[in-house]
Amino acid sequence: MRLVRLADAAAPPLVALLATIVAFALFLLAAGADPLRAYGLIYLGAFGTWFSWQNTLVRAAPLLLTALGMALPAQIGLIVIGAEGGFVAGGVAAIAAGLPLAALGLPAVIVLTGMALAGMATGAALVAACGALRHWRGVNETISSLLIAYIAIAVCDQLVEGAMRDPASLNKPSTRPLPEALMLGTIPGTNVHLGLVLGLIFCVLAYVFVFHTTWGFAARVVGANARAGRLVGLPVGRLILIVTALAGAATGLAGMVEVAAVQGAASADLAVGYGYTGILVAFLARQNPLAVIPVAVLMGGLEASGGLLEQRLQLPDATITVLRGLLFIMLLASETLQGRLRLKLRARAPRPAPEPVRRAQAGGA
């Protein structure tokens, strides 16, 4: 039965994936490219070699965390799409904390911990603000999260070009870089930074929180029916704050990792869309923190293969964006299959022997 349920949950996304592959093949044909060759290249660029695997995993690492920025609030019934803001602000806050700590000559572990805490606190504050506004002011969280993200990115751009600007960065404003020795290291034997490990740990922790703690259970009750949650006396406001703060902390940590492991400094390059791709990952994973892991790797692979598609088939770099958009639309449309597939599966399963009618049922219902 458990297997049937799992198959039932996984079937609509798989149908969507198949439909997307067909639709994108037609799109490629219209663009005059060979779909089979394109899919071959996507596979090669994403998972074909050890090199492309590493490239894929590096791109998957931030997606693990930004997807949680969407998947966690979804448990409590909120659609928060401001992960990009938490990502950028987390990165800028991390470097703002990291530079003075580095100047004190503290060891790398302490500097990186300080940076992570600063990034997580900033992301948490931004996303929790959306949750608080929703609960206490009735402001729609989808719109407020996007507005707050735009504002946060503008403030960060202002800081990077103004107060925090490195005088040595002439054409492209950025902050002063983190000393090389303090950067987040790689997993031994690979080029993949430790942010991947952090992302994996966070996904597992989020899964445990959602499905194996009372807090997570309470959050899911509120998400399924807020009125019922209030009736049984759940602290709805506090739950919303906790869940949105955790989500924001994940996005902020993603930004910190991007700064501490990849870019070394904060600049306008932080806002390249990891937050928005995270939304797609969360939906594809059906908001399940554990399912986020394989989906993020898949998406990371798609991103990693974009360059190869561009070089070999002379397709514009937006091709992968089109593929992502198609996948997203198909995926949401496939939600409609949810109940119907289950009916078919259940009809085929052998019926259990009829139970004797219980007294309570006979009298009450």
Next chain:
Amino acid sequence: MSGIGWWGVPVAVLAGAIRVSTPFLFVSLGELVTEKSGRVNLGLEGTLVMGAMSGFAIAWLTGSPWLGVLAAALVGALLGVLHAAICSLPRVNPIAVGIAMMLFGTGLAFYLGKPFIEPKAPELPALDLGFWSANPAIRSALKVNALFFIGVALAPALVWMLRNSGIGLVLRMVGDSEDAARAMGYSPRLVRLAATGFGGALAGIGGSFLSLYYPGSWNEGLSSGQGITAVALVIFARWNPMGCLWASLLFGGAGALGPALQAIGVTGFYHLFNALPYIVTLLIMIVSCSPDRTLAGAPGELSITR
């Protein structure tokens, strides 16, 4: 802003209020019609970008900016109908579909728009209302595009349409109570399809203004969230078309403040001034929303206000 110094700021803000507000006006009026039918379309950001791209492409290929506007409207309507068609499937979340359409629309526009980044398309005509002044700043400020007048005329026309016409009545009924509409024999699905298509068409026109008049070229950084801001703007306007007009002008003015100050040498807070429309929207939503009641004027079936 040579010659008039600090006076250039209010003049430029006025000019900006007119220029920058036009896309806000079209997108918000379109979203208003969609929301009146009880459906939210968050995908208008993607529609706006697609409208900008297709309008520019057609104008460049045919040499006629108005054909470009028409093409943008058609493409917008198509995207709107697509959104409505997906949302009419059971169990599909319209807000999520909107986000998907936002990503898809922008991606498709970037893909198809690659060849059009370099060329310069014919511009939409503008009326020279500053003919009486010898000052070039005032003259350029009062050059008002024809689309702006169309948008301004559209707002009271929509007020009349919603209040007095049969179409307006059906639209409001579907938006306020699906059951009532069904009981009267109207199909909420079809009405929403039409309303979302119409909203998409207006958003497409708003996009074509960006690429055909101001800033007047096609590139990938053309839209900076006008589509999504316009959705918030409808809430601010309390689902009243005239409110959309005033709100668009306010947002246009707020958005024009940064460039205007930059022109006279105040460059310190460029990004913050650019974020002013978002800050204003957020503050207004915080002040005007309430956790205890739905907003006055909100369509009853709308999922975004509660």
